Each structure stands twice: as structure tokens, then as C-alpha cells.
Amino acid sequence: xxxxxxxxxxxxxxxxxxxxxxxxxxxxxxxxxxxxxxxxxxxxxxxxxxxxxxxxxxxxxxxxxxxxxxxxxxxxxxxxxxxxxxxxxxxxxxxxxxxxxxxxxxxxxxxxxxxxxxxxxxxxxxxxxxxxxxxxxxxxxxxxxxxxxxxxxxxxxxxxxxxxxxxxxxxxxxxxxxxxxxxxxxxxxxxxxxxxxxxxxxxxxxxxxxxxxxxxxxxxxxxxxxxxxxxxxxxxxxxxxxxxxxxxxxxxxxxxxxxxxxxxxxx
Numbered sequence: 001x002x003x004x005x006x007x008x009x010x011x012x013x014x015x016x017x018x019x020x021x022x023x024x025x026x027x028x029x030x031x032x033x034x035x036x037x038x039x040x041x042x043x044x045x046x047x048x049x050x051x052x053x054x055x056x057x058x059x060x061x062x063x064x065x066x067x068x069x070x071x072x073x074x075x076x077x078x079x080x081x082x083x084x085x086x087x088x089x090x091x092x093x094x095x096x097x098x099x100x101x102x103x104x105x106x107x108x109x110x111x112x113x114x115x116x117x118x119x120x121x122x123x124x125x126x127x128x129x130x131x132x133x134x135x136x137x138x139x140x141x142x143x144x145x146x147x148x149x150x151x152x153x154x155x156x157x158x159x160x161x162x163x164x165x166x167x168x169x170x171x172x173x174x175x176x177x178x179x180x181x182x183x184x185x186x187x188x189x190x191x192x193x194x195x196x197x198x199x200x201x202x203x204x205x206x207x208x209x210x211x212x213x214x215x216x217x218x219x220x221x222x223x224x225x226x227x228x229x230x231x232x233x234x235x236x237x238x239x240x241x242x243x244x245x246x247x248x249x250x251x252x253x254x255x256x257x258x259x260x261x262x263x264x265x266x267x
Contacts, residue, residue, distance in 0.1 A: 005031050006065065007167045007200045008053050013062035015048050022048040024224045025062070030217075032166070035193045035201045037211050037232070040221035041245050046204045047087075049221065050171050053202060054085045067166055084160030084199065087171040091156055096145025100136070100155050101127055103144055107162035130158040134188055150181030154188070161199075168201045174210045182210065190214045190256075208236065213256030220244045 008030040015022045023045040030036055030053075038046050051057040055066055055076040064071040067082055094103060104127040105119050131137045134154040139147065147155065153173050160168055173189070174182045192198050193214030205211065211218075211232070218235040220227040221244070228240045241249045241260060248263040 007032055007067055008202070009063075009065040010052070010059075011063040013052065013059040013064055015045075015052065015057060016060040021224050023052070023221075026226055028219060028226070028229065030167075030200055030202065032200050033196070034217050035215040036203070036217045036219060037215050038202060038204045038219045038221060039206070039208065039211075039236075039244065040227075041206065043223070044221040044244075045224040046221055047171055048224075049219075050085075050087070050169050050202065050204050053167070054083055054169050055079045081163055082166050084163065084165035084168045085171075086153070086156045086160040086169070086173055088175065089171075091152055094144050094156075096143060098144045099140070100131065100142050100144060100147070101140040103155060104130060104159045104162050107159045127158070127162060130161050131155075133192075134158050135184070148181070149176045150178075150185060153177065153181075153185060157189075165199050168199045170201070170203045172204055172206070174205065174207075186210060186212045208241075208251070208258040208260045211258055222246070 006029045008028065010026050010028040013026045013028075014024045026049070038049060040046050048057065052059060052064060053066065055071055058064075058072055066079060069079055071079075101124065105123050108119070108123060128137060128140060131140055134157060136151055136154050136158070139151060139155070144152065144155065157170065157173065160170070170189075174185050177185060189203070190212035193201060193212055201215075203212070203215065215232060217230065218232045219229040220235060220240055227244045228235045236251065236258060238249055238251045241251055249260050250263045252259045
């Protein structure tokens with residue numbers, strides 16, 4: 001695998017804060033046509049890994065290349081617009097009175113809260129098409145503060161796609177959703193994953209049930225270290241899940257979906 005084929009390339013990457021290692025000695029590569037899920041418990045380092053991939057963090061140690069650029073040697077403000085990011089941290093900063101269409105279209109200026117920017121019909125047309133793709137075109141004139149949690153998540157995904165990024169990063173997009181909202185989102189993310197024109201994608205989650213069909217690879221994290229990585233069917237095993245979540249787990253696959261639960265004790 002040539003380095004130029006990788007949109008994310010980590011070599012011996014670590015992030016430390018004081019004496020605490022958030023991510024330690026990670027080697028990881030993501031190609032342009034791959035869809036990765038990063039799975040692990042709370043505190044495993046998943047969000048730290050995603051922030052590295054979003055050029056929001058510099059590694060304490062190791063080499064990090066994003067979209068062919070070495071982080072630390074390139075202007076991250078030029079790099080970040082090429083990366084679409086959907087996260088709860090971003091959602092918490094959105095003004096409640098911001099209209100949905102404005103929130104999506106303003107991604108082109110990398111701002112939150114439309115002010116005096118001027119957008120042409122091409123911009124607003126693309127934003128409307130993305131809202132339609134995610135099933136929320138009817139919410140274009142609603143304010144962000146009036147949306148349900150599921151509607152907010154889909155709006156933020158549309159915003160992340162607005163700049164036609166080369167890399168799409170999603171941090172727990174199904175968190176806080178009810179069963180119907182989760183299943184609707186998983187179905188729409190599956191459609192996106194199977195689109196050959198969609199960007200390379202990395203999705204962070206705690207739950208195997210939230211992995212959309214069409215995702216190709218998996219990386220399992222525990223306490224900042226990689227437990228396993230590779231093709232999803234090879235990585236997602238009961239043994240690897242037990243190591244990742246530190247308890248015996250039973251894994252089932254139905255169609256293209258995964259389901260896990262704690263193994264019943266024999267007695």
C-alpha cells in the first residue's frame with residue numbers, strides 16, 4: 001500500500017496529557033474507498049483518534065499524514081475544509097436560532113452562525129440536495145433548536161458533506177437516538193457507504209448494532225491501544241470483542257447487521 005493512496009496514515013502515533021496516554025503507538029491507514037468503524041468502550045481513545053484524523057490534535061509522538069499532508073508541516077486551516085466532521089461537540093456550538101439550510105450552507109465558509117456571507121444558487125442547491133438525501137429537506141426553514149436529536153444528527157451530517165470532503169468523520173452519530181431514529185440513521189448511512197462517489201468514511205461508536213451495512217473495515221480500541229484492525233468480518237469476532245470490552249460477549253450477525261450481548265453464565 002503506497003502512502004499516497006492513504007487519506008489517513010498514522011505511524012507510531014501517541015497522544016499524552018501529563019502522565020496519561022490517551023492513544024498509544026497507533027499504526028493505522030485508511031484508503032480512499034474504505035469505510036471504517038472505530039469501536040470501543042468509554043475512555044478507549046476513540047474521540048482522540050478522530051480528532052487526530054480531523055487535524056484538531058497533533059500527536060505527541062509519531063507521524064500523522066492526512067490527505068497526503070504531514071500534520072505539523074502543513075497549514076491545518078487549509079487542510080480542515082477537506083475533511084467533513086460530525087460530532088456532538090460541534091452540535092453543542094450551533095446557535096439555537098440558526099436555520100437548518102443556513103447551517104448546512106455555511107460549512108463552505110467554515111463558520112457557525114450565518115452573518116453576512118453571500119451564497120449563490122449552486123451553494124443553496126447543494127445544501128438542499130444533501131438535506132433531501134438525508135430525508136430532512138422539509139426542515140430547511142426550521143431552526144436548529146426546534147429539531148429532535150435525530151434531526152440534528154442528520155443536519156450535522158449534511159453540513160459535514162457540504163464541502164464535498166475527501167474524508168468524512170462521524171463521532172457517535174447514533175448516540176441519544178431512540179430505536180426508530182437509530183434505524184433510520186443507520187439505513188441512510190448505509191446508502192452513503194455504498195455510494196462509490198462518497199468520501200472515505202470513519203465512524204466512531206460504542207455499539208456493533210450501529211454499524212451500517214456497507215462499512216468495510218474495523219478498528220477496535222481499548223485503553224488507547226489497538227486490539228485489532230482490518231476487514232470488518234475478520235476483526236469483529238467474539239474473542240476480539242471480549243478483549244475490547246473486558247467481558248465475555250456473544251456476537252451474532254443477521255444479514256449485514258451485527259448484534260452483541262453478554263454471554264449467559266453457566267450454572
